[in-house]
Amino acid sequence: MKTRQTEIVVVNPVQPEAEKIEHAASLLRAGEVVVFPTETVYGLGADALQVAAVERIFEAKGRPFTDPLIVHIAKLAELEMLVAEVSERAKLLAEAFWPGPLTLLLPKSPRISDRVTAGLQTIGVRMPRHPIAHALISALGSPIAAPSANRFMHVSPTTAAHVYDDLHGRIPLILDGGPSEVGVESTVLDLSGEVPTILRPGGISLEDLHRVLPLVELHRPVKHVEDQHTNDRQLAPGQMLTHYAPAVPLLLFDDSEQAMRAAMLSEIQRRRVQDERVGVLIADEDRATFESSGAVLYALGSVSDLEQVAARLFAGLRSLETAGVQVILCRSFGSAGLGLAIRDRLLKAASSKVVKN
Ligand code: TXA
Numbered sequence: 055m056k057t058r059q060t061e062i063v064v065v066n067p068v069q070p071e072a073e074k075i076e077h078a079a080s081l082l083r084a085g086e087v088v089v090f091p092t093e094t095v096y097g098l099g100a101d102a103l104q105v106a107a108v109e110r111i112f113e114a115k116g117r118p119f120t121d122p123l124i125v126h127i128a129k130l131a132e133l134e135m136l137v138a139e140v141s142e143r144a145k146l147l148a149e150a151f152w153p154g155p156l157t158l159l160l161p162k163s164p165r166i167s168d169r170v171t172a173g174l175q176t177i178g179v180r181m182p183r184h185p186i187a188h189a190l191i192s193a194l195g196s197p198i199a200a201p202s203a204n205r206f207m208h209v210s211p212t213t214a215a216h217v218y219d220d221l222h223g224r225i226p227l228i229l230d231g232g233p234s235e236v237g238v239e240s241t242v243l244d245l246s247g248e249v250p251t252i253l254r255p256g257g258i259s260l261e262d263l264h265r266v267l268p269l270v271e272l273h274r275p276v277k278h279v280e281d282q283h284t285n286d287r288q289l290a291p292g293q294m295l296t297h298y299a300p301a302v303p304l305l306l307f308d309d310s311e312q313a314m315r316a317a318m319l320s321e322i323q324r325r326r327v328q329d330e331r332v333g334v335l336i337a338d339e340d341r342a343t344f345e346s347s348g349a350v351l352y353a354l355g356s357v358s359d360l361e362q363v364a365a366r367l368f369a370g371l372r373s374l375e376t377a378g379v380q381v382i383l384c385r386s387f388g389s390a391g392l393g394l395a396i397r398d399r400l401l402k403a404a405s406s407k408v409v410k411n
């Protein structure tokens with residue numbers, strides 16, 4: 055693809071300036087792609103109803119056409135044009151969690167191109183709550199198809215700078231609304247079968263969903279990379295263990311607090327002896343343990359504040375990558391609430407290898 059100038063426009067995240075939103079919407083109307091902030095991560099958007107524009111998303115990301123896109127809406131009426139039928143369950147969930155970080159998979163309307171859904175019979179829809187995303191969809195007057203605005207296989211971007219690092223020269227415009235509030239992607243919930251099933255844990259927790267639909271289940275995680283090819287096509291390709299891989303290998307430690315810290319410390323020492331540069335994602339509570347270890351530290355937040363840990367996770371991975379470390383060690387944050395999404399992203403980055411004594 056030809057190289058082009060990438061413009062970054064800083065937009066007020068609370069009250070987006072109308073002329074900046076109109077500039078972005080006019081590009082979308084012309085069949086271009088535009089990056090915009092959402093409350094989860096930044097999205098690389100195109101008008102969902104223009105097939106050629108949707109294809110540009112795949113081209114800019116280097117993403118294969120077999121990976122379906124999420125379609126973003128600003129009002130409930132737009133859901134009806136995208137799906138074949140709005141079920142009672144969908145209405146309940148939309149009422150409880152929209153606008154917000156929940157994507158619903160529903161039987162698609164024949165009006166939507168197979169390019170958007172990668173030929174699947176379901177379509178992923180979500181109503182983001184970020185004012186810039188909302189304003190952009192409203193100004194366009196049409197739903198926006200958008201995956202995370204990273205290069206294929208890289209971690210999702212939570213700042214405009216992350217997007218620029220991955221996609222500059224490949225996209226015309228990034229709307230910069232500051233750091234993402236949630237920091238992990240939306241929860242992807244499949245409503246097309248008997249049992250509502252989480253294909254990707256995310257910003258809305260399993261516990262939150264259970265309060266509205268007690269039946270919701272978690273899809274069994276894919277254990278081996280080879281399994282990906284034999285799984286049915288309804289499985290979100292986002293579940294692929296290779297999907298979120300950072301450029302540097304990651305080791306996830308999971309044990310009691312004391313054993314976990316001891317195992318991480320001895321791993322650092324072992325590698326330091328061999329002159330390796332080691333990065334560690336720590337909790338605030340770990341600082342004293344690792345302060346003089348010689349490793350590059352990135353504190354994600356307190357173990358009792360998973361919202362902050364989730365919000366800083368991808369920035370932490372990218373920051374250690376940029377610091378030039380040869381390996382990243384990370385502690386576990388449990389699997390309650392947002393911990394499940396954090397664990398899912400760490401497991402993907404670690405290609406499922408967990409260090410346990
Ligand atoms: O928070 C988010 O969801 C962000 C922001 C921009 O909205 N978007 C995002 O999109 O993470 P993406 O494309 O990076 O991840 C969406 C995941 C992919 O793993 C995709 O395969 C899955 O959702 N997905 C989308 N439509 C699907 C469908 N019809 N069936 C199964 N999986 C689907």
Ligand code: MG
Pocket residue numbers: 201202210
């Ligand atoms: Mg993605």
